[in-house]
Amino acid sequence: MNQGDTLDRIDLKILRELALDARLSWRDLAERVGLSLTPTLRRVRRLEEQRYILGYAAQLDERRLAGAMSVFVSVTLEKQSEAAFEQFESAIAAEPAVMSCFLMTGEADYNLRVVVPDLDAYHRFLTHTLARIPGVAHINSSFALKTVLLRQAPQL
Structure with a gap:
C-alpha cells in the first residue's frame, strides 16, 4: 500500500x-x-x-481450455546470473502451457505450474521445450492429484 x-x-x-x-x-x-x-x-x-484494481477479466475454465493435469515443476539453472534468469524467463513466458512461474529462494531457482491435457502432452512439453532451454540443469516434476483450494484473489 x-x-x-x-x-x-x-x-x-x-x-x-x-x-x-x-x-x-x-x-x-x-x-x-x-x-x-x-x-x-x-x-x-x-x-x-491507486492500483488496488489492476483490471477486469473473465474466469475461464482451465480444464476445458488447457487440460486437467496440473504439474508443479522445480527448475534449477546451471548459473544464477542475470543473463541466465532473463533467458529462462523469456523462454518460459512464451509457453502457453505455463500458467505461473516464480523465481524462488532455496534449492530450485524457479517453480512453475504447467497445465496440460495428459501425461503425453507433459512429456512433449518437458522434452521438446523445458529441457531444451539453455542453462537448465535440473528439472523435478510433481503431479497434482486434486485441487483443494484455488483462490483468484486474497480474502478481504
Whole structure:
C-alpha cells in the first residue's frame, strides 16, 4: 500500500464484490455497498488509480481450455546470473502451457505450474521445450492429484 492510500470498510466491500463478480452493474455494486451511484463510481476510479484494481477479466475454465493435469515443476539453472534468469524467463513466458512461474529462494531457482491435457502432452512439453532451454540443469516434476483450494484473489 502506498503512503496516503487507505482502505476503509466500504472500499473493502467494493473490492470483495468486484472480486466475486466483476460484471456486476454499477447500480448493483452501489446497492450492495450501501452508497449511491456517484460516490461508488468515484471510489472504484480511486481504487483503479491507486492500483488496488489492476483490471477486469473473465474466469475461464482451465480444464476445458488447457487440460486437467496440473504439474508443479522445480527448475534449477546451471548459473544464477542475470543473463541466465532473463533467458529462462523469456523462454518460459512464451509457453502457453505455463500458467505461473516464480523465481524462488532455496534449492530450485524457479517453480512453475504447467497445465496440460495428459501425461503425453507433459512429456512433449518437458522434452521438446523445458529441457531444451539453455542453462537448465535440473528439472523435478510433481503431479497434482486434486485441487483443494484455488483462490483468484486474497480474502478481504
